[in-house]
Amino acid sequence: MLRDCGTRTIPDMDEPPELSSNGHWRMAVWALRVGYVGLAVAVAGLIVRVSGSTPWVLAAGVIIWLASALVTATGFVWGRQELPEPRPGFWSIRFMLIHDTVHARLSR
Numbered sequence: 001m002l003r004d005c006g007t008r009t010i011p012d013m014d015e016p017p018e019l020s021s022n023g024h025w026r027m028a029v030w031a032l033r034v035g036y037v038g039l040a041v042a043v044a045g046l047i048v049r050v051s052g053s054t055p056w057v058l059a060a061g062v063i064i065w066l067a068s069a070l071v072t073a074t075g076f077v078w079g080r081q082e083l084p085e086p087r088p089g090f091w092s093i094r095f096m097l098i099h100d101t102v103h104a105r106l107s108r
Contacts, residue, residue: 016083019096024082028075031068032101038064072097 019025042061049058080093088096 016088018083019079019100022079022082024075025079025100026075028072028079028097029100031071031075032097035065035068035072036101038062038068
């Protein structure tokens with residue numbers, strides 16, 4: 001569903017339009033996407049490790065995942081603080097973050 005300003009929304013969820021232009025929010029979205037990749041690398045490293053190979057792939061995946069988790073949390077909190085009152089609750093904005101990571105916005 002598209003609003004007049006061209007931002008994508010979740011049905012039955014009111015996402016603040018300020019989030020689409022918030023730099024901290026975009027940082028959190030991209031860091032979470034990198035975290036998905038890090039998690040996939042960690043799972044692949046765990047499979048490789050179980051087969052008796054080197055643990056470096058697992059270590060690299062865990063390091064990527066932990067670093068992206070830190071950046072995601074920082075961007076999430078800073079992005080939420082920049083929203084005007086009343087701000088969405090942590091649970092609802094968390095779902096907005098997850099939704100934004102898997103659904104790319106149309107750039108205009």
